Amino acid sequence: MSQYLESRAAFESHFVGFLYRQWLMYPKPIPRATTLKGQTAIVTGANSGLGYETARQLLQLGLTHLIVGVRSQARGDAAAAKLRDEFPGSKIWVWIVDMVSYDSVTAFARRCETLPRIDIVLLNAGLISIEFTLIKATQHEQTGQVNYLSTALLTVLLLPILKSKKSSSPGAQPPRLSVVASDTFYWAPPFKTGGPVLPQLDEIEGFAPMKVYSRSKLLQMMFFSRLAEQVNADDVVVNVCNPGLCRDTSFGGSKKQTSLGDVIFWFFININGRTVKAGTSAVVDALVAKGAESHGSYVSDWSIQP
Template sequence: MSSELENHAGFEATLIGFLYRQFTKPKPLPEGTDLTNQVAIITGSNTGLGFEACRQFLKLGLSHLIMAVRSQARGDEAANQLRSEFPTSNISVWTVEMESYDSIRAFADRCATLPRIDIVLLNAALMKMAHTTVPTTGHELTMQVNYYSTVLLAILLLPILKSRKAIDAQRPPVLSIVGSDLAYRVDIETKGPILQQLDKSEGYGQILWYSRSKLLLTFFVAKLAEFVDADDVLINMSNPGTIKGTGFFREFPTLAGKVVAVLHFLFARRVEVGATMYLDATIVQDKEGHGSFISDWAIKPYPLIWYGAEGKEFNERLWEETMQELNFVGASKIIEDMKAR
């Protein structure tokens, strides 16, 4: 990360910074962008931003789309809408339960059967009103889906992506993990164990836990990219900004929901605009953006805490705790093996 980006990190956490991002105009894709023969995998793709991203990829000629969804029925319904619009495209619906490590491992194994993978967009996420514990892991549900499971899937896919670069591909496979600019403004306890503090119910708030899960994911993506050669897999984090019309806040109480609706009316982007951020991160961004936070169609700073000594120490502990959690699949070895040429 350049010193210029660091100098702007504080600004991104301000209200003016938020407004500046929200009203930045989208950049068009390069002339002649064509995804013919390419294969893309998108999680959380039957609704909202994920579904719109599917549509926009298919408009660019994407040959094979894998919609990774929780419900086969809802996935099929969404896929049928796209098939009617893009009858020549190959659209598959694969299930993955992001609360389940076993389901994620099975999904990754299925991805390994593909002869080619060009784009992976890890878009699945949630925000729960009440503190909920996942029985099989003991972790709070928002953290489980947004952090643990997303990280696990990313790690499992890395060697598969590295081995599935097509001979005629102009660029390496891209793994883009969806983040949030809420990470700019959230606080978190930096002393002591990191992950276990978010399994506790004390102080729980749906937006707070969601924001913290995305902050941790931001730290992890930056660290992960250090171990992966950009010629093997391009890794970045894509931030669509605040979006209206996605149903993401559907669990909010009536009054809170009305407040969100007003704020969205005033400041939020349309889904079609937010989805173009995904296209920018996976199609336009190159090696310069490896390990970067992609927002507003450009490389943007990570949260200010990331740049200081406290943040660096925090990042090391987060990495160690995450590896300890996921080493039941040999996560550390998978990542170390990615360094071997």
Template sequence: MVGSKDLKPSTRSFASIFYYNQFKAEPNWPSPNEDLSGKTAIVTGGNTGLGFEAASQLLDLRLSYLILGCRSLERGELAASKLRKQHPAARIEVWLLDMISYDSVQAFARRVDTELQRIDYVLLNAGLILMNLTKAPGTGHEQGLQVNYLSTMLLALLLLPTLKAKGPPRAPGQEPAHLTIVSAALTLAAKFPNRDANPLLPSFNDPKTFDAQEHYHSNKLLAHMFLWNLVDYVSADDVVVNLADPAWCKGTGLSRDASAPLRAGAKVFGALTGRTQRVGASCFVDALVNKGKESHGCFLMSWQIHPFASLLYTPEGHVLIQRVWDETLAELDFAGVRKILESMKS
């Protein structure tokens, strides 16, 4: 199989990539005959925006059991009640998941392992952009780094053994469980200004160098670097792991923490160039349902396998990939992630 890291880096400008994404790319909708009856899916951050829309689209395909992982049970239940009205035959539950907290992430993963008999799809959608540096209680990390990268990678790692053990029954033509992590095309434009910091991850917490936009680009890029090595431990026959970009979408609320002028600007920009949430969320459903083992370890953009950011293919990028891998495993050592990775190879 040819994955993203086996491709040649793109030579197109980000402007041309953005234009194609927003105005030229054609959605790849599931087949009208696609039937997810009997299957179970988890969507984190599924109470609003693209997560909610992706959950709705999975239910439209007759998904039997949906779990929304939400920081607020109250807001999660409001979202679930809407979905239950539209899909009364489906079982829809809201489970507590606060991506700011390692304890909450671990508790959620344990619940998945102990309470679910089967798991087919996981969409790790929870994410945020903060305009000001705010640190996560308990870890001291900048919250964007915590939510978009560290906690997301921890949850992915913790869920892998469960997905392998409780995925779809192994049979000819049967796909394994899928785990899709929400990414962003903006990773291709990341400047990664703190790349020379040593150690690297703590440098994201420095208020002197904090740049909201660049930190978002870079902490999303970290997931690309981590996935580069992760596929050496996880077989596509056990779990398909990929990254999916929804492109720029209007009305998602991702910039809700921004100042009023910035929010207004984002709203106008979205109105002029943004995809609808329905089209944006279809990228996630495509990664989960349409794509098969060929997408393992890949960055999916505009419903196609795309190269990672050009930096990753350079000698400097290879050094950074290894540093990110080593520092991330050291950060998450408390959860036994190295043993998990070794177990996935057996």
């Protein structure tokens, strides 16, 4: 549906539209009868922030099996322990997936083949590199590698697995796969035309964290929009979800922020940012409340957006 909402795109991509979403859009409750009992969900980047809270909110809906996809076993185990304490009736496993490694991504996908059923996948693992970081094994800059290339690869590997694992129970919904996006894709600097696009994510000259981040999210949105044209929504529902700007997350890494710009950005986030709980509810809405109508679309602020 997103492709039919062009008339709203100018407002949504305007700064006023951003402020409207952050201040005047409120969480919509999940339908009361919703239950995830008996279902299996996979959430990557689930050891903290939005990923952890997404796992928690899915478990609150009765989710029976949860795969916590993380790159650190210790952090994953710590997160899983807290979730097990809160939801002792659910089964929770920690699986390793490092999004800077194609080998790790493919190994994770192969492991998913061992599951008897998969109902929900949220590809939440993402980052913004404060400094230019080249991944030696792939020769790509880290932000584009994680947010776009590895996410796209994992999606392509998981789709046939999800199709084969969908429930055969009468009335069961098809599996849902969603990737956490960002409305910064609206403001991505344009790519140079007339040549390859991907190398432009890897340029060290003129590197700026938000420039590369927003471009990676734009390519992500374009990829999923086109991919959905090749996937039957009766087999797997594919969409992109946006939690909005949230405060109190570990997003951006652990680099100490000391410049004036860092301080201004900190105040901007803490004034305009949502709570993690509120932002996550928008993600869960895309995973649970939205159905085939969201296939190939951008789900933001509890609704389908352009």
